[in-house]
Amino acid sequence: MTDWRERITVPRAPFIPPVVWVDDAATGGFSAVSRDDDHVRWHELVEADEPIITQVDDGRTPPGATGLRPSSSCSKPSLVADMLDALDVRLGHRVLEIGGGTGWNAAELATRVGPRGQIVSIEVDPDVAAAERQALRTGGYDVVVITADGLAGHAREAPYDRVIGTAAVRAIPRAWIDQAHPRGVIVTPWGTDYCNGTLLRLDVHDDGSASGRCGTNLAFMRVRGQRRDYLEPGxxxxxxxxxxxxxxxxxxxxxxxxxxxxxxxxxxxxxxxxxxxxxxxxxxxxxxxxxxxxxxxxxxxxxxxxxxxxxxxxxxxxxxxxxxxxxxxxxxSGRPAPDRFGLTVAENGDHSAWLDEPGEASWPLPVAAP
Known part of the structure; x- marks a missing residue:
């Protein structure tokens, strides 16, 4: 596999905020690393083939305090490259991105579709969306940034040749399929509450359904509307x-x-x-x-x-x-690996999983439609 630096042309550093977050072994949470206070450490994080946490606790925790839960990030570069390869974006394509984050992924998409294409990037967090919009404008990238819940897509600019999610989902939103061209492609991290998640590539069909096979392991944050939670019995x-x-x-x-x-x-x-x-x-x-x-x-x-x-x-x-x-x-069943499984989303939104081929060993997935 070609190194990710040869597959992604847009530099990462201009899109990373001046404060990022890292695991803090002393507290079990997350502590801030500032570009101004620790320039070397900040650049090491940016240049590494690792995800970077760019926000914790939906922005409520300031630098100097301990973060409890990551809420926005810039994904691992090699996984970004893998997802873009699976998306197969071409010149002139119209692409919907859910989870704009830093804007780095949207910038790379913009270079791939060229001036005749269009990128619509949806980010749910107003502060993150504002920073994304500014970074893209500063870099000279023509991307429409929408502050909204990405689960609803963005019908105004539909239909899209490609739809890409950069946060994991448990249920594929019906809006993503409805807003994609027939024979379009959806790529997203997808998983269950038990195991989150896999790289899923869905082909959209003429009848309004979509189906595709699971792939590599992707440990992405959940979209905010589908976060998992746990019990603490008394x-x-x-x-x-x-x-x-x-x-x-x-x-x-x-x-x-x-x-x-x-x-x-x-x-x-x-x-x-x-x-x-x-x-x-x-x-x-x-x-x-x-x-x-x-x-x-x-x-x-x-x-x-x-x-x-x-x-x-x-x-x-x-x-x-x-x-x-x-x-x-x-x-x-013979210990099947994850890439032997697939997902079909019917026209009515019902989800079903299958082993090896659609319609053979299949069963319904009782997911709530987003």
């Missing part, structure tokens, strides 16, 4: 939790949480189940499963010295049993 709930045991081995648990193994398949089989994994000690890993909508929750503590592990469960759903059954399905 002491009384924990004391009343159902307790069982499982003899699944630690290697099996590794397969259950690894994207390249069973995690992606489990997510397709178990809806509304958010997986969290926490390393409590070198020999102690905690796995939790969350469904906020039904207030169902499960926990398994993995201790290296044990062979039997205790399972705690709360709520009407037995999330551990559902995940364990999905893992069994994955084993029985």
């Amino acid at each position: 002491d009384d709930e924990l004391r009343g939790a159902d307790r069982t045991t499982t003899a699944r081995s630690i290697p099996e648990f590794f397969e259950m949480i690894a994207y390249s193994r069973a995690a992606f398949a489990i997510g397709l089989r178990v809806p509304r189940c958010y997986l969290t994994v926490e390393e409590l000690a070198p020999d102690h890993r905690r796995i939790e499963l969350h469904d906020v909508s039904s207030r169902s929750w499960a926990r398994v503590d993995l201790l290296r010295r044990n062979e039997i592990f205790e399972v705690h469960q709360i709520g009407p759903r037995r999330l551990w049993e559902e995940v364990d059954a999905a893992y069994g399905w994955w084993l029985d």
